[in-house]
Amino acid sequence: MRVYEALAGTHTPHSGGGRYVRFTVAVKAPDGGPAGISTRKLVREPDGTLVADHELQRLLPEHRGNGFGSAWGHHMETLYRDSGFDRVELFAADDDGGYMWASAGYDFNSEWSATAILDELADELTRLEHARDTWPGPPDDPMLQQIIDDIAAARALLADAAAGYGQPGFPSAYRISQAGRRPGMKYRRDEWLGSRVMAGSEWEGVLKL
Amino acid sequence: MSTDEQRRALSRLVFQWRTAHPDGPDDPGDDPEFLRQARILQGLDPETGARLTP
Structure with a gap:
C-alpha cells in the first residue's frame, strides 16, 4: 500500500463547513501489481465533531473476497476510535458493497x-x-x-x-x-x-x- | 435503547469480533455465534431474525 495523494482543505458553508484532510492510497497485490485504490476524507466539523468519509474504495475483481477490505477497514476504524471520531460515512455500492456494509453494522444515513x-x-x-x-x-x-x-x-x-x-x-x-x-x-x-x-x-x- | 445507542452497540460488537478474528471471514455473520449475538442485541430472535419485542 502506498499513499500517493494527500491534501487538506475547508468545506464551504453550504457543505457544512469544517476542515478536512483527504488521502488516497494505492493497494498493491502480493506480487507488487495493482490491486485497487482507497480514498478517505477525515473531517473536523465546525463544532469539533470528527467524521471519517470513506469516499472511494475499489478492488480489482480478482482481489475481492480475500480479506483486504475488512482488514483495511478494521485498521482505520481502530484509529478512528482511538482518536475520538463520532462516525464513519460512505456510499455503499458495487456488487458486494450494498450487502457487506450493512452486514458490518452500517445503517441508513x-x-x-x-x-x-x-x-x-x-x-x-x-x-x-x-x-x-x-x-x-x-x-x-x-x-x-x-x-x-x-x-x-x-x-x-x-x-x-x-x-x-x-x-x-x-x-x-x-x-x-x-x-x-x-x-x-x-x-x-x-x-x-x-x-x-x-x-x-x-x-x-x-x-x- | 435509542436508535443511535443501538447503532453504536452493533458497531462495537462488529469491531470487537473483528479484533478477535483478524483472519475471520469478510462477513461476520458467517460466524453463527456472532449472528446470534447481533440479533439478540437488536431484539430479534437469534435463530430466525424475527422481531421478538412488540
Whole structure:
C-alpha cells in the first residue's frame, strides 16, 4: 500500500463547513501489481465533531473476497476510535458493497437510502408471493416453506418500516441484510432474503462509533 | 435503547469480533455465534431474525 495523494482543505458553508484532510492510497497485490485504490476524507466539523468519509474504495475483481477490505477497514476504524471520531460515512455500492456494509453494522444515513431498500424488499415480496402461488411441488416441500417464511419476514419488515424513518422500530440495514438467514449460512456460498435484497444495492451508510 | 445507542452497540460488537478474528471471514455473520449475538442485541430472535419485542 502506498499513499500517493494527500491534501487538506475547508468545506464551504453550504457543505457544512469544517476542515478536512483527504488521502488516497494505492493497494498493491502480493506480487507488487495493482490491486485497487482507497480514498478517505477525515473531517473536523465546525463544532469539533470528527467524521471519517470513506469516499472511494475499489478492488480489482480478482482481489475481492480475500480479506483486504475488512482488514483495511478494521485498521482505520481502530484509529478512528482511538482518536475520538463520532462516525464513519460512505456510499455503499458495487456488487458486494450494498450487502457487506450493512452486514458490518452500517445503517441508513438518509431516508432515500432506506426507501430504496424497502422498495426492493417490496419487489422481492411480490416475487416470493408469485413463487408461492405457482409452486409446482408438493405442499410440504422445504423450499416452499422457506418461501413462506421469507414472505412472513418481508411483511414484518415492511410493517415495522411504517413507523417512519428515524423512529424506534424502523428496520436497520443490518436487520434487513440478515433477514431469512439461518445460522451456518455463508455469504457468497448461500443466499437468503436479506442478501438478495441488499446485494447490488446503492445507499448512503453511517457507522456510529 | 435509542436508535443511535443501538447503532453504536452493533458497531462495537462488529469491531470487537473483528479484533478477535483478524483472519475471520469478510462477513461476520458467517460466524453463527456472532449472528446470534447481533440479533439478540437488536431484539430479534437469534435463530430466525424475527422481531421478538412488540
